[in-house]
Amino acid sequence: MTETLMLLCLVGVLGLAVGSFLNVVIYRVPRGESLVRPGSHCPHCGNPVRARHNVPVLGWLLLRGRCADCHAPISARYPLVEAGTAALFVAVGTRFGWSWELPAYLYLAAVAIALSLIDLDVMRLPDRIVLPSYAVAAALLIPVSLAAGDPGAVLRGLVAAALLYLFYRVLSLWGLGGGDVKLAPLLGFYLGWLGWSAVAIGAFAAFLLGGMVGAVLLALKLASRKTRIPFGPYMLAGAFLAVFAAAPVSGWYSNLLLV
Template identity: 55%
Template sequence: MLGLAIGSFLNVVAHRVPAGESIVSPPSACPKCGHEIRNRHNLPVIGWLILRGKCFDCGEPISARYPLVEAGTGLAFVLVALRLGTDEQGLRLLPAYLTFAAVGIALALIDLDVQRLPDKIVLPSYVVLGGLLLIGGDGGALLRAIEGAAILFAFFFIVWLIAPGGMGFGDVKLSGIVGGMTAYLTWGTFLVGAFMGFLLGAVAGVLLMSGGKAGRKTAVPFGPFMILGAFAAILGAGELGDYYLELIGY
């Protein structure tokens, strides 16, 4: 239920932050007729179904993206909660990783829309997520998170310097968050999270080019793949990285 409600808010964030608008006011309204959305129609997913995907006042179609984001955020919150568990340590970490899920979804949506990762979201996330990880009470894991954030940021920064057209500097700034949140759990999670981002981005690029929807020089937003790779690692794929590190005796 919390994820559904947050997902509804993320739709507002993804629409207004790139435009430089307030996420607090004015209330959400139909972009065609200007009528405010009624409270009974503002329920996540259910409101869209009740309205049958159209504005109550003018009949303007409402994108299916809105309920999909709400349902997707709800599912992401459930998966994070299941992954962390209900023991004391899991509950301590839950606020940090739910926040990371929300931030990640918002940034992925914005990057897909305008190919930009706004500093207004990325930079405060370092402070907020760092503070929430402190609640976990594990000094060793926190130190590992700091190291992971620094390592991945440095790697992305070097790549950006060598091939500045290959990625935006927003991706570099996001890499520190991805590195920290994955490394906090294990080094294996960190490795898989970093690798998966590049793998998913490469696969998507090949598919787009093979389908004639992109060329070799077409700009493809990388942020969503970084975030998706990090989530895959956090939700369980990171165990492959742990197994690999055990094999090499790390």
Template identity: 40%
Template sequence: MPETVILATAAAALGLIVGSFLNVVAHRLPRGQSLLYPPSACPHCGQRVRPWHNVPVASYLFLRGRCRNCGAPIGRHYPLTEAATGLISGITAGAIGLTPFLLPGLIFAWTLIALTRIDLDLQLLPDRLTLPLAGLGLALSVVGIWVPGLIGWQGPGLPPPLGSLLGLALGYGLLFATGWAYAAATGREGLGGGDLKLLGALGAWVGPVAVVLALFVAALLGSLIGGLIILLRGGGRHLAIPFGPFLAAGGWALLLWKDTLIRWYFGLSGLSG
């Protein structure tokens, strides 16, 4: 237990730093800008952000949410992304443990956080993130044949190569069929191509059975949270709510607690013996 706490704490601290970089990714990558140059600056006055003003979360609190130079407000999504990345990194490390799958699991979580931010900001899931995520899942499943601990027969880990490929195909196909049926029934496009590619990428990491449950979890969360947003903000049932964050949450949960969630689902549906 102490080792798990130390590992989770170290991962959370690393996650805060990574979260600061994910803010850059979320802003620049969809716009085709370099992730490394120029250095971060205030969008209002152009003043370069000094290193001591770029400490995750703490700098935002110290500066009281305003630019040191011009006093313009700093968006709350910056410290929220950093804090969320720290929290999710700690949970991910605690669930996986000190195994060869730890770094891939963290990269998976960080990529989903970046995609979530971009989808919330722009209603966009860039191919530059979803396609490499899918490719990495497939590649690591092959590498896992020779590296013990990457393929998760029990607990967190990747499916074997065939399962990864089937998960990718099924994930993409499920949403393709769902989107086609929705468009045929309503005459409106309900899902974007990015959603299809994201679920396909998730399938490459969790396998064909778990990707179906990931979609179920995403739909459940989308219905509950989306319904609450519509209720609070108004706009009717046609209010556009990005589905990517819910897919990301479902995929992350299935990667870490696949066996538990599958048993829960089969028990809930009455299919467990």
């Protein structure tokens, strides 16, 4: 119990720090800007953010949501991204515990938050984030499978990646975005590593969530049938739904068949 609590505290604090960095990624990557230079600064007056104001969540609260120099408003999305990343990291830590695969799924969580918000902002899933994530996934998961004597997990992940790529490539003929096609194999690899039930649930949940949100937007007249809606956030949400729920859902379904 003590070890679990320690892990959750560690990943929670890590999530706050990573969330602070993700705010930089979400703002700068679509603009083609460097993630390193210049340092954190107010986009209105250009003055650098003081170190004491750069503390995740607390800095925004201390400033009451305004720049310390020009008093321009600072979006509440900044602390929400930081707190949301910490919460997702804690959930992933609860799911995987002290395991070698934990870093891989924490990385996926960070990527999911960044890509979801960028896609909502600019309707793009930048190659600058998606493509390097393939190398990171391979570097973090393949050694784990080989060390555990389970190369089948890697093979299953590769097959799932290929299947989802083909599926999304076909859908792209009817207008699905190229970024979604590039993201699909990455999610397939992560879900395939967990098992076929995760692949099935993750793929299905993406369309279910997207359809539900689309229906609500249409009902509220916030969108029309011609409105472009980014699909990346639903792919990523579906993948994490599978990460957390695939095992109990597949167990429930198996029991249902046996009744």
